[in-house]
Each structure stands twice: as structure tokens, then as C-alpha cells.
Amino acid sequence: MNNLQEKVIRAMVEMYGFYSIEELSEMTEVSVSSIKHSLSDIARQIEDYGAKLLRVPRKGICMVATDQQREKIVEKLDSYANSNPESFFYRKNYILDILFHYPANYTIQLFSEELCVSRKIIQRDLEEIRKYLDRFHLKLLKRKNKGIEVSGHEFDFRQAIVDIRNRKYWKHAYIDDLPENLDYRISKRALTFFSDYYSEKDIMKVQEYLIRSERQLGVVFVDISFCRLTEYLLLLQNRIREGKKIQNTADREMTKLEEGYRKAAGDILYKMFPQEKDMELEIQFLAAKIFVARTCETVRKVQDEELLDLAEEYVHIVLQAIQKENTLHWKKLEEQIASFLKTIKIKHDYMLVEWDDLHKDVQQQLHSIYAVCMAYAIRLEEQLGFVLTQDEIAWITLLIQQAAVMSGSGKQAVFVTAADPYTSKYEAMKIENEAENLEIVKIVHINEYDSEKTEGKLVISTVPLKHKKENEIEITKHVSQLDLNKISSRIADDEKKRQNQQVIDTVRKTFRRELIAANVAVSTKREAIQEASRLLIRQGCLSEDVTDKVFDLEEKRPTTIGSQIAMVHVYKESVKESGIAILRMKYPTMWSETSTVRLVFFLAINYENSKEILLLFKQLYSLIDNEEVMEEILETEEPDRIYEILMREIG
Numbered sequence: 001m002n003n004l005q006e007k008v009i010r011a012m013v014e015m016y017g018f019y020s021i022e023e024l025s026e027m028t029e030v031s032v033s034s035i036k037h038s039l040s041d042i043a044r045q046i047e048d049y050g051a052k053l054l055r056v057p058r059k060g061i062c063m064v065a066t067d068q069q070r071e072k073i074v075e076k077l078d079s080y081a082n083s084n085p086e087s088f089f090y091r092k093n094y095i096l097d098i099l100f101h102y103p104a105n106y107t108i109q110l111f112s113e114e115l116c117v118s119r120k121i122i123q124r125d126l127e128e129i130r131k132y133l134d135r136f137h138l139k140l141l142k143r144k145n146k147g148i149e150v151s152g153h154e155f156d157f158r159q160a161i162v163d164i165r166n167r168k169y170w171k172h173a174y175i176d177d178l179p180e181n182l183d184y185r186i187s188k189r190a191l192t193f194f195s196d197y198y199s200e201k202d203i204m205k206v207q208e209y210l211i212r213s214e215r216q217l218g219v220v221f222v223d224i225s226f227c228r229l230t231e232y233l234l235l236l237q238n239r240i241r242e243g244k245k246i247q248n249t250a251d252r253e254m255t256k257l258e259e260g261y262r263k264a265a266g267d268i269l270y271k272m273f274p275q276e277k278d279m280e281l282e283i284q285f286l287a288a289k290i291f292v293a294r295t296c297e298t299v300r301k302v303q304d305e306e307l308l309d310l311a312e313e314y315v316h317i318v319l320q321a322i323q324k325e326n327t328l329h330w331k332k333l334e335e336q337i338a339s340f341l342k343t344i345k346i347k348h349d350y351m352l353v354e355w356d357d358l359h360k361d362v363q364q365q366l367h368s369i370y371a372v373c374m375a376y377a378i379r380l381e382e383q384l385g386f387v388l389t390q391d392e393i394a395w396i397t398l399l400i401q402q403a404a405v406m407s408g409s410g411k412q413a414v415f416v417t418a419a420d421p422y423t424s425k426y427e428a429m430k431i432e433n434e435a436e437n438l439e440i441v442k443i444v445h446i447n448e449y450d451s452e453k454t455e456g457k458l459v460i461s462t463v464p465l466k467h468k469k470e471n472e473i474e475i476t477k478h479v480s481q482l483d484l485n486k487i488s489s490r491i492a493d494d495e496k497k498r499q500n501q502q503v504i505d506t507v508r509k510t511f512r513r514e515l516i517a518a519n520v521a522v523s524t525k526r527e528a529i530q531e532a533s534r535l536l537i538r539q540g541c542l543s544e545d546v547t548d549k550v551f552d553l554e555e556k557r558p559t560t561i562g563s564q565i566a567m568v569h570v571y572k573e574s575v576k577e578s579g580i581a582i583l584r585m586k587y588p589t590m591w592s593e594t595s596t597v598r599l600v601f602f603l604a605i606n607y608e609n610s611k612e613i614l615l616l617f618k619q620l621y622s623l624i625d626n627e628e629v630m631e632e633i634l635e636t637e638e639p640d641r642i643y644e645i646l647m648r649e650i651g
Helices: 003-013 021-028 032-047 067-083 088-101 108-115 119-134 154-169 188-195 200-217 223-241 259-272 280-292 305-321 330-349 358-365 367-375 377-384 390-406 421-434 481-497 501-508 525-538 547-556 610-625 627-634 639-650
Strands: 052-056 060-064 139-143 147-151 411-417 438-445 458-461 472-474 511-520 560-562 565-569 579-592 595-604
Touching (some): 003 021, 003 067, 021 032, 021 060, 021 579, 088 147, 088 154, 154 223, 188 200, 188 223, 200 223, 223 280, 259 280, 280 330, 305 377, 305 390, 330 377, 358 367, 367 377, 367 610, 421 481, 501 639, 511 525, 511 639, 525 547, 525 579, 565 610, 595 627, 610 627, 627 639
Parallel strands (some): 411 438, 511 579, 565 595
Antiparallel strands (some): 052 060, 139 147, 560 565, 579 595
């Protein structure tokens, strides 16, 4: 393998479907001729992992690989990059090792000489390292006559060190001989990694402290959280032994945590350092780490009424947008999301950097639900005061999807009878068995029937009703086949009415021919955002160019939803009139470290009426959930044709 091949294969791993060599060249900045010359070697290296590189005339190339095969290929690429002095990854790790562990007034010239590259390359590397350290709230400083150094808070140094070590040193050969009392959540792979830095004695003690804290709190940490807490405590132990203790809060809010978490953290630290004083800040930060750690318990009790109200509003509109308004156990789902919002708030207040790359899989498997959850996350962000990460939105998506799946049928009904309970249950069963997507949630005797309590549900009555309402249907007491046909027909009619004129009007005035651009030649995400912003300004939808605002938001949380689609949105204060700009790019554009985009929906929404917002989100969900329609748009090169497709689907 060489650097060119490593760069091209890394891009291929992140792409799905067919793409041209020209598109691959645009993404990697490697010439078309160089890619063509290396393609046979690249194909052989990919095949070593069971994957295939397809080459189809007029369609392009496509890497066919499972997620597991892609992961193994990335492991190989990382291993190559981390051991190759010509690779940026190698230089980055070398520079960071020096700056974190051996600060000795290193200058650009000194790095240049030791790594055998030009000063210009080192300067470019340092700019990338500066961006990387920003994630951990650390600053890369160039001091005159002193060289380069990293400045920041001790807790942030620890977070960065954990990330650097995980990326560089995570090995793929394991220790087979495990200690007898090693916790089941520490895998062979994790133990091998820990053993490079910490003694077996320290590892075993730390796991014992964590297991005691679980008993104290009445929780069980999931495996990944248990490993990360173990790693943090081992690093903390080394840093404090070196005299590097947390001395200040560095402008963090330090929201007060429940006493149980503070006590659990204090018990661990005083076991580890019985003679140490002034441990209050160490206790607070460890308590926050324990609080946000994922556990096997499904939900933590939330007392915050504002968070519960926010979760209730969010769940209501998202479930309706994905047409799952009949989802059962709404209350439980609201509590789960409120609990997760509390966790997110603690992470934000303490500036905890937690990652699991959940969004990559969720964007592929649940991209339409993810899109709706992300689009309406703007409401959560306005109330919380910060931007949610892709992984946080992915977790919310997972909670909502699982609640919707567990709820079963789509249409809920109330069955009104004058028969005995046994006959009534039997007749209800007959109806459910015949009528597709119908769930009878309540059987009511006519004497107890209250039409005011049946809003949103279909009422099926074997008894004549005096003041028949729109949602009521009368059948005979025998529940014959004709009756069953009548019910099925009514359900089908109701389904058609869902696509009413209000939906069409709302969506048509938001999607416009003038807001669509196809075959747009842009090379960066910023250029794509700027082009969409211009379209919206020209049509009077935006009061100003929002490129900088949107790009800043994208840097915090990319808006990719999988399948080479991004759903960008701008906050309401810049929106004059609602509109959605659509960009179909000529080539895939890098949207994040791990994803490319060819189709952008830029949402500028200013509807005050929540019903209009709901209708729009429903239509967006239906569009994005239709893979054939999305593929048709991606293959279309004319704006007029894209508009025709949209109007055809809207109705």
C-alpha cells in the first residue's frame, strides 16, 4: 500500500452506491489518471477483506462490502497510516505525543527536521491539529522564542489524551490469558490496550471500585461505558500521581448533580488517594462522567418539568410527522427523551466529550426518521441553548423508532356494543383480524359511551347512534362480512383523506421551481451552503446571507442523514418566508469526516402554525423514506424534472 492508495480506499469505504472516477478524484484530490493506474492494486487490497470492487460501464465503480468488512479495511488503513512517516496521521500523532508528554519548546523548524518534511507541511499539519484540539476546548499556541505548546484545562487534556490513544494505539492482536477476576465487560481487546499504559494491579483495583459504585447507585453500566470509566480512572490516577490535578472549572457551568453520584465519585477517589486533599473538583468531574455513562436501566426519573414539557412537545410533532401518532406508551417515551435531554445538558455544562459513532449506522438504517428528528431538533436546541451532536440525535431517533415499532397497528378504534363482554371481545377480534392496520384499544357498552373522549380514533358501533359524528361508523350486531368490508373501506378512505388539500397547499408553497438547482459544481460544503443561501435570498426567503451561521452549525453537528443526503436548516430569526432550497450536486461533496453528500435540502421555515410545520415534516418524511424517489432525484440533471418529481409525489 502507498499513500495514494490509502487515501482513495479511505474515501471508498465511506461511499455507498456507484460513483465515477472523476467524482472520486474530486473528493480525494488525486488525479483521475493516478486513480485509474492504481485501481487494480486497490481492488486486490479490498478483496483481501472479502469485499469487491465493481466496475460497470456508464455507471462507474462501487465497493460492495458489509459494515464489518469496511471496519476491517479501516483498521488496516489506520495501521498503515500510524506507522508510515510520510502519512499525516503519523506526523499528527508524533507532534501530539511531543506536545502532551514531552513539552520542550519544539519549533516548526525542529518538527520539520525530525519528521524530514518541509516547514510548509508542518504548518499545514499544525492547522489540522488546531482544529482537532478545538473539539476538546484546547488551544494550540505558537509562542515567540518558545515554540509550540498546547494550552487548556487539565480535564480537557485528559479527554484529548484518551481520544489520541484510542485512535493511535488500539491494537488488533489480543491478550489471551485474562486475569481470573477480570470483569466480563472488559474485552480482550480493551485489556490489551489498557496494558500498554497501566499495570494489571491498577486495572483490577479500578474495576473493583466501579463495581462498588454500581451497587451504591443501583445501576449496571453497559460494557462500553464501564470500559471508558475504567480508562478515565486509570488516566486520572497517573495524572494525579504526576501532580496534574484539576485546579479550576475553566468557566464551566458545573450544574449540581444528585448527591448519590457525588458520593459514589468521592468514595472511588478517596479509595484511590486516601492522603490527597482538595479533591472537590475531581469529585465533581468524575460524578458527571458517572452520571452520563449509559446503563442497562431504560430511564432515569426526571423531576425537571421544563424538560418533560419540551420532550412532550417534541415527541408529539415527530410521531405525527412520521405518521405514528397512534404510538402507545407516549408517556414512557417522553420520560425517556426528557431523561436523555438531562444527560445531554450535563454533558454540555461539564464539556464532556463522549462519542460512539452511533449516527453512522442510524443514518443508514433509519435515515428518514433521523431526518425528521434532526429537522425538529431546532426546537430542542432553542430551549437548551446549544447544538445537539449527530450521535445525540441518533439516540433520540432510536428511542422514537423503537417506541413506534412496539406500538403495532396504525389506526386505533373504539368498539361500541350492547352485547355481553364475551361476545363483544369476540366481535372485536373478528374486526381486528379482517381490517388491516386496525387496533381496537377499547370496548365500550353503549350506556358508557362518550363521543367526546374518542377524538382521533375510529368509532365502530353495533348500536344506532343518535348524533352521528364524522369519526363514527355503524354496523350490524352480527358483524357480517359486509360489515367487515364496510370497515376496511372506511379505513382506506380515511387514509386517502390524510393527503388533503391543506397538505398540498402547504408543501407546494414551500417547494418551488426557483429554489431548485441541479448539476451544481461545488468543491466544498461551504460553497454548497452559500449557493443554497443565495437561492433563498433571491426568492425573498432569507433576510441575509446565512452561510457563516449555517456553516458554524454544521461544524458542530453535520446535517447528513445518510444515502448522500443532507438536510440543512437555519434558525428562524433569519427567515422572512418559508422555503426549501434543493441542490443536486454534480459530484459528491465531503460533508463530514465520514460522509459525502450529493443532495441538499436547505430548510428555511417560518411557519407560526404548528399544524403547517407538521404537514411539511410529514411530506418530507414520506419523500426521504421513498428510496426510489430519492434515487430518481439523484439521477436527474434538470431542475424542472426534479420539481415535477416533487409535485408528483405531493399529489
